[in-house]
Amino acid sequence: MPQQRRHLLSLTAVTDEELFRLVERASGYAAASAAGDPYPKPLTGRVIGTYFKKTSTRTRTAFSAAALRLGADVIAYGPADLQENTGETTEDTGRVLSRMLDGFVVRTAGPDREIAAYAAQDRMAVVNAMSEGEHPTQALADLTTIQRLAGRVDGARVLYVGEGNNSAIALALALTRFKDTALTVVTPPGYGLPEETRKLAAGYARASGSAFACTHDLAEAPAADFVYTTRWQTTGTSKADPDWRDVFEPYRVDEALMSRHPDARFLHDLPAHRGEEVAAAVLDGPASVAFDQAENKMHSAAAVLEWCVAG
Structure with a gap:
């Protein structure tokens, strides 16, 4: 057998x-x-x-x-x-x-x-x-990166900025199960996490004593240890709105955003489009661990x- x-x-x-x-x-x-x-x-x-x-x-x-x-x-x-x-x-x-x-x-x-x-x-x-x-194996790579840098996943505070895509879904379904974590997902209107994912992640967070929040307002984002984004055009997908880039523009991770989280590391699942979802100065800067994340x-x-x- x-x-x-x-x-x-x-x-x-x-x-x-x-x-x-x-x-x-x-x-x-x-x-x-x-x-x-x-x-x-x-x-x-x-x-x-x-x-x-x-x-x-x-x-x-x-x-x-x-x-x-x-x-x-x-x-x-x-x-x-x-x-x-x-x-x-x-x-x-x-x-x-x-x-x-x-x-x-x-x-x-x-x-x-x-x-x-x-x-x-x-x-x-x-x-x-x-x-x-x-994208479940991406979340495992993300958590491995956090564990390697912080010594543990418990207690990690993550700010995710961008589309509520398959990488964001996996992150929400994984990080919220570790103790005392905080995940804030900031997305453009109309591009948030699916309702079922939000419900599951909220339930995981309650069980683990963690915090989970979704918003469209970057100004509401609390302090973070890790700032994470993904490319705006997910592999194999397209967007119905021809003006979608205008909607995403305010959600770029740039030096101004990172300055609000001066001790945070920058995560990106790659491939990256410099000048779109992330500024080159951030991706290639000292806070970036995106290529360690890839490894x-x-x-x-x-x-x-x-x-x-x-x-």
Whole structure:
């Protein structure tokens, strides 16, 4: 009987204890890497598939590099490579791949149900590398970065500025579960977090003794340890309003905004568009840890693959 694998489709399906352990494990990988120590090889003899229907630099490379460093072999699929393009169902594709692969890392940027369909089997672990509704592995990289810089996630105060996109959704579903944290999400009108995400995050915050708030007014934002933004045009999406850039202009993270949080570090999930969501002086300035955050995607990917595939 093949070993049953774990899936990571949404952070809502991960317990608090599992979330905490994943962040701790990723932080451990990051610390070991910084010390020049190699990864252990818990995935020796395993095969991991990566399937990216949309462009990816950090996430695709992070999972591929992590899998290889953990001892696995990697098969990469592009958007035109699988027989889904000729009419095979996603469920059938998942069933076939599960007979050959141990893990499958998927980015669709489409509805969450697309990735969930690959997980309609229990032989192959499926990891959501970004869907329209959530980017769970990004949040793990974010929390790993906070843990590495602050020594813990508990108590972290984060100001998120920009669209309530899949990265912001994942952040809200993760940070609010740590004790005494504070997350303030500031978005342009009409571009906030989905109502269901707000309800879930508020519930997590009540249970953990944390603070969670959504607003459209940057002036209402309290002091923060971390200021976080993402690019205004999320991968695989478009905006119906032709004048949407005018709506987003007041939400740029610039030197004036950072001066209101003089001790804060700057986070960005990248890619960045200097002069749009962030000023070049901020992204390239001394407060920026965005490229450390990018590296931590590999360490968090390692923690995810180990947990999903090796158990």
